[in-house]
Amino acid sequence: MSVVAFLVVLGLIALVRLGEVVVSWRRLRGRGERLVAEPALFPAMVLLHVGLIAAPAAEVLLLERAFSPALAIAAGAVLFLATLLRVWTLRTIGGAWNVRVVVPDEDQVVTTGPYRWIRHPNYLVVILEIASLPLLHGAWISALGLTLLNAAVLARRIPTEEAALARLAGWREAMADRARLVPGLV
Numbered sequence: 001m002s003v004v005a006f007l008v009v010l011g012l013i014a015l016v017r018l019g020e021v022v023v024s025w026r027r028l029r030g031r032g033e034r035l036v037a038e039p040a041l042f043p044a045m046v047l048l049h050v051g052l053i054a055a056p057a058a059e060v061l062l063l064e065r066a067f068s069p070a071l072a073i074a075a076g077a078v079l080f081l082a083t084l085l086r087v088w089t090l091r092t093i094g095g096a097w098n099v100r101v102v103v104p105d106e107d108q109v110v111t112t113g114p115y116r117w118i119r120h121p122n123y124l125v126v127i128l129e130i131a132s133l134p135l136l137h138g139a140w141i142s143a144l145g146l147t148l149l150n151a152a153v154l155a156r157r158i159p160t161e162e163a164a165l166a167r168l169a170g171w172r173e174a175m176a177d178r179a180r181l182v183p184g185l186v
Contacts, residue, residue, distance in 0.1 A: 001067055003060055006137040013133065014053045024099040036101035036164045044153050045099075048130075048146065055142040056134035065138035075135035082128035089114050089121040097122070101161045109171050117183045119162070123154055124181045 001009075028035060059065060090097055092113030096104045114121035130150050134142035158180060165171045179185060 001072055001137060003137070006060060006067075007057055009136060010053050010057055010133075013129075017049050017053075020099055023097075027095065027098050028100065028102065031102060034103040036103065036160060038101060038157075038160060041153065041156050041160065042100065044149075045157065048149050048153055051142075051146055051149070052130055052133060055146060056137070056139035059134070059139040059142045060137045063141075065140075068138055071138060072136050075132040078128055078132040079136070082125045082132065085114060085121055085128075086125040089125065093122075101157075101164050103164045103167055106168055109165075109168055109174050111174050115178070117178060119175045119178050119180050120158060123158065126150065127154070127181070 092115060093110050096102075096108045096110065118124065127147070127150060130146045131143055134140070134146065165175075
C-alpha cells in the first residue's frame, strides 16, 4: 500500500467518523434530558478519534514507516472483521446508537445480535479499529499509544454507560451473564 493509499483510507475513516457525529446530533434532538454528562470523558474520546487519523498519518509521513504486506494483510483482516461487527451491531441497535451516552427508552434494551454474547460490541469494534488501522502501514507507535489511550477512556466510559443503562428496568438482569467485550473473558 502506498502512503497515498493509506492517507486515503484514513480520510475515508475520518468521513465515517464525521458522519457518525452528524447522526448522533440528529438523534439527540428532543432527547437532551436523557443525555448523560461526560465533561472530561467525551472530549477525550473526540481527541482519541482525531488522533486515530492524525497520529498514524504523521508517523508514516515523518518517520517514513515501511509498508509490510504481511502486517497489512493481518491488520486489514482485523479491520474487515471489525467492520462486519460494526455493521451487525448498528443494525441490531438501530436508532438507539449514539456517540454520546444517552439513557434509552425503557423498551430499548437490546439482547439480540452481538448483544446475545457481549454488552458492548461497538466498543470492541473501536478497540479492534484502533489497534489495526495504524498497522495497515506500519504505524506501530500510533497503534500502541492510541490503544493505551483508548483503554484509559473505556475504563471510564463503559462504567458511565452501564450506570446509565442500569436505570432501565431489565437491563441489569438481561446483561448479567454477558461479558463486557469478549465472551468468557472480559
